[in-house]
Amino acid sequence: AQKITQTQPGMFVQEKEAVTLDCTYDTSDQSYGLFWYKQPSSGEMIFLIYQGSYDEQNATEGRYSLNFQKARKSANLVISASQLGDSAMYFCAMREAHPETSGSRLTFGEGTQLTVNP
Amino acid sequence: DVKVTQSSRYLVKRTGEKVFLECVQDMDHENMFWYRQDPGLGLRLIYFSYDVKMKEKGDIPEGYSVSREKKERFSLILESASTNQTSMYLCASRRGQSRWSNQPQHFGDGTRLSIL
Numbered sequence: 001a002q003k004i005t006q007t008q009p010g011m012f013v014q015e016k017e018a019v020t021l022d023c024t025y026d027t028s029d030q031s032y033g034l035f036w037y038k039q040p041s042s043g044e045m046i047f048l049i050y051q052g053s054y055d056e057q058n059a060t061e062g063r064y065s066l067n068f069q070k071a072r073k074s075a076n077l078v079i080s081a082s083q084l085g086d087s088a089m090y091f092c093a094m095r096e097a098h099p100e101t102s103g104s105r106l107t108f109g110e111g112t113q114l115t116v117n118p
Numbered sequence: 119d120v121k122v123t124q125s126s127r128y129l130v131k132r133t134g135e136k137v138f139l140e141c142v143q144d145m146d147h148e149n150m151f152w153y154r155q156d157p158g159l160g161l162r163l164i165y166f167s168y169d170v171k172m173k174e175k176g177d178i179p180e181g182y183s184v185s186r187e188k189k190e191r192f193s194l195i196l197e198s199a200s201t202n203q204t205s206m207y208l209c210a211s212r213r214g215q216s217r218w219s220n221q222p223q224h225f226g227d228g229t230r231l232s233i234l
Contacts, residue, residue, distance in 0.1 A: 009158075033220055045208065045225035052220055091160060095219075104216075105151070105176065106223060108161040 003027075004094050006109035013082045014117050020067070021077040021112045023092030029053075033095035034075040035106065036066070040088040048090075051075055082116045089113050121145070124209050124226040132234055137196040139229055141209030149212040150192035151223060152176075152184060154205040161208065167192055168215060199233045206230050 003026040013019040025034065036048040051059045051066045059066040067076040079086055090113075093106040125140035143150065149168045153161040153176075163176030165184040173184050181203060185193045192211075196203055207230075210223040 035222055037225075043206070043228045043230075045210070045223075047222035047224070050220055050222060093161075104149075104219060105163055105166055107163075108153075110158060110160040 004092055004107055004109035006092055006112050008112045009110070010113045010115070012115050012117060013079075015084060016081055018078060018080045019082055019114065021079070021090050021092075021114065023075045023077065023109060025073050025075065025092075025094050027073075027094065027096075029097065031097075034066070034068070035093045035095070036064070036075075036077045037091045037093065038086075038088045039091065039111075045091075049077070079114075084116050084118060087114060087116045122209055122211050122224050122226040124207075124229050126229050127227060128230050128232075130232045130234060131196075131199050133199060133201060135196075135199045137199050137231070137233075139194040139196075139207055139209075139231070141192045141194070141211075141226060142190050143192075143211040143224070144190065145211065145213065145224075146189065147211035147213045147224075148189070148215050149223075150186065151210040151212070152182075152192065152194045153208045153210065154178070154203075155208055155228070156205050164194065201233050204231060204233045 005024045032053045034051045038046045049061045049064045051068045063080045065078045089111045091111045092109040097104045121144045123142045151166040152164045167173045167186040183195045208228045209226045212223045213221045
């Protein structure tokens with residue numbers, strides 16, 4: 001079974017600074033995918049960024065980048081130039097192929113609550 | 119934009135009631151999912167469906183069932199609600215039937231369910 005670990009229950013960062021949110025994973029699959037989601041206090045889950053296990057380049061989407069270290073099994077999210085609106089819960093998730101069907105599912109970590117201070 | 123709509127934002131029910139949570143997506147996605155979210159536990163998968171009338175158990179299916187009679191609708195049923203099912207419930211959908219898909223799941227706004 002796959003497992004996702006986010007070791008930082010809470011993180012604080014000053015506005016305009018960069019912050020790294022940690023995510024480690026455990027899988028025996030060779031092909032897998034890693035996703036990051038943001039959940040503001042309003043509750044909706046917002047997809048941020050995706051990294052495939054065979055992608056050679058680290059994924060980037062605007063101010064979000066993914067520091068993917070395959071040998072260490074880590075997929076840390078880096079947010080550059082933090083904004084007050086970045087305050088939210090952040091979840092790391094891994095795609096897991098279903099063994100008996102053509103489907104796949106996500107396994108989520110416990111989340112990191114990020115607070116951006118003015 | 120993908121729209122995933124959950125029928126209720128807040129719901130209060132009594133112990134022993136049969137509870138229906140409805141989810142509708144408007145993008146013809148093949149896959150749909152039900153999660154519950156509890157503080158400190160992240161999102162846990164209850165059931166998912168990768169096609170009409172198909173369903174697969176997730177990590178915590180006990181006490182729940184699902185129905186997918188039409189592609190756009192995925193219903194979660196609490197057969198006999200109990201207080202330990204008080205939680206936030208999130209529905210999601212995803213395009214594509216490949217098990218290696220890089221498509222993200224798109225989520226509804228959630229239903230905060232209280233069982234008294």
